[in-house]
Amino acid sequence: MTSPLRFAPLAAAVLAISAPAFAQLSPAEQTMMTTVEAGFEDDVALLEAITNLNSGTHNHDGVREVGQMLIPEFEALGFEVEWIDQNHVDRAGHLFARHMGDSDAAKVLLIGHIDTVFEPESPFQRFMRDGDRATGPGVVDDKGGIIVILSALRAMQAAGTLSGANIVVALTGDEEDAGDPIAQSRQHLIEAGQWADTALGFEGLSVVDGQDLAVVARRSSNSWTLTTTGCTGHSSGIFAEGAGYGAIYEMARILDSFREELPEENLTYNVGFMAGGTPATLGEDNLSASAIGKTNIIPDSAVARGDLRTLTQEQTDRTVAAMQAIVHDNLPGTDAQIDFAFRYPPMSPSEGNAALLAQLNAINENMGLPKMGVFPPARRGAADISFVAPYTDGLAGMGPDGSGSHAVGESVDLRSFTRQAQRAAILMSRLAAQAPDRR
Incomplete structure (x- = not known):
């Protein structure tokens, strides 16, 4: 893979052209916007590479292989990466990447997963692109979410906001079929949730009638x-x-x-x-x-x-x-x-989750995007963010827009990666600049 700083010259050029459109954003935030745009094709290439490696939950070797592909991506951003073996619960393991910044900055947990529902015997195995649409196993759920995470972090690095940020990325290897006992298979994720001030879940974006909606609650x-x-x-x-x-x-x-x-x-x-x-x-x-x-x-x-x-x-x-x-x-x-x-467990609606949505909507306004309403929680399934919901505020649905999850033909709108990574990068940067109340 090319260096995460590979976009800097192009980002500067795009910034000079696009700055008036982002006038409500700070200079650093404008850099994040253009960095994400400049990295679009490289992000799609990485999505294709990890999609073409089968990582069905019970294909332990495949889950580990995708994890190994992702490790250098996080290390290039200054993260300490750990592979947490889960053989004791008959699962492949989890990838945790940690970046420690300023001691008084907010602690942010990013949640995604490496595994998919498509095991090696599935007929659906390959990434296929048709313009700005792509199909493939996990392109939305949740390999696309991983790409959004990496794109946002690269944008923060280019803008200089990553250095002071406290971020843990938790990519589980068995989200689609958690190992038993679940108290052990989710131990590290729960501990990360107890550490965090905010959790962001990067499964797919909820879109209804062309409108992006936020996920502030999910059912058990x-x-x-x-x-x-x-x-x-x-x-x-x-x-x-x-x-x-x-x-x-x-x-x-x-x-x-x-x-x-x-x-x-x-x-x-x-x-x-x-x-x-x-x-x-x-x-x-x-x-x-x-x-x-x-x-x-x-x-x-x-x-x-x-x-x-x-x-x-x-x-x-x-x-x-x-x-x-x-x-x-x-x-x-x-x-x-x-x-x-x-x-x-449920990710229950809370004042803290609503406050996070308010911050995200302030970013939407600055980006010139419509205000996001709330997606009905009864229409979203359970997810790993629910395990940390009792301990920290959170937003889910931060991944890309797609359709057909868990079914042959699962597809993704590739252009949705751009706005989702831009939103995430600016939100994480603003959160990192805050001193949270930990009373």
Whole structure:
């Protein structure tokens, strides 16, 4: 790769032409704008290189290889880089890059991920460009986000604002399928969140009707397993005293009660699959179930699995309690149990997140861009930034604009890299110039 200072002469030339358009920006910020523009084709070339290396979550060698490609990019910017092995949770590892500046400057955490959902057996493997549009595995989620991070940091270096900044870049290697136990696979990220004053997540930008929207909240992602049991016997005795209703009616009662009693804003509780019979069993992978039975036998067991998504921890706790109450109000002759697996916590809306958006919108105004509204949190999935949300203010959706994430044909608007890297560089520089209140 060429030197990160490679854009300086061209940036100066572009600055002389473009400065009037950026009159509300400081000279350093104008340099960031033009540096990002000048580096566009090199950024696309790096995106192509890392996209063409398969880094599906379970392709550990591929995840490590992409990480090794990125290490010199961060080292050239003065970052200390560490590869954190995660063999103990059956994952490849994480790349953390640290830049320590002025002791009184804000501490900023940048979050992205190296892995994709596309494993080596996927037919979707190569980067393809058509003008300002490109397709490829992870071009949005999240190799494109990594490019935005690097482009912004290079712009800060060119403008002289990187030297005093305190920045940690956390690129996880298993965001799409976090290793278990999750407390271990996310230990280093959580510690970085406890260190930070601000966290920025670089998954894809949310765009609706051509308008860029900010992500100040994301919902949790948890799962539940429900089992019901009943007294088996001849079907002619169903509903009678001593026989009861059987496991399937009890399962149906519980699931329909969830549907009727739980609805509220920003809460969903999908049922992914279920089975009932004599017996019904959950597969060892927790992703399947099987059952056998006869129409003249009262079923003795049923099982279902689903997810639970909430906007706040309070909503999680309250919903779990309500689900447990429904589960324990059993039909005659039946019993039931529900178990929860808490995976990704919510990134709840907060005053601090709203204040960060206000700062970003001030930058949008200075850049001549429209004000960004808030993207509905129920329309974004869970992400790694949620693990640090309890400890620091944050904004997500700082990556590029694209479509089709997690599907063959995933694509990205390459020109969105420019405005996203410019926004990020100026925001990080302004944050670094602030002395945060750490009382």
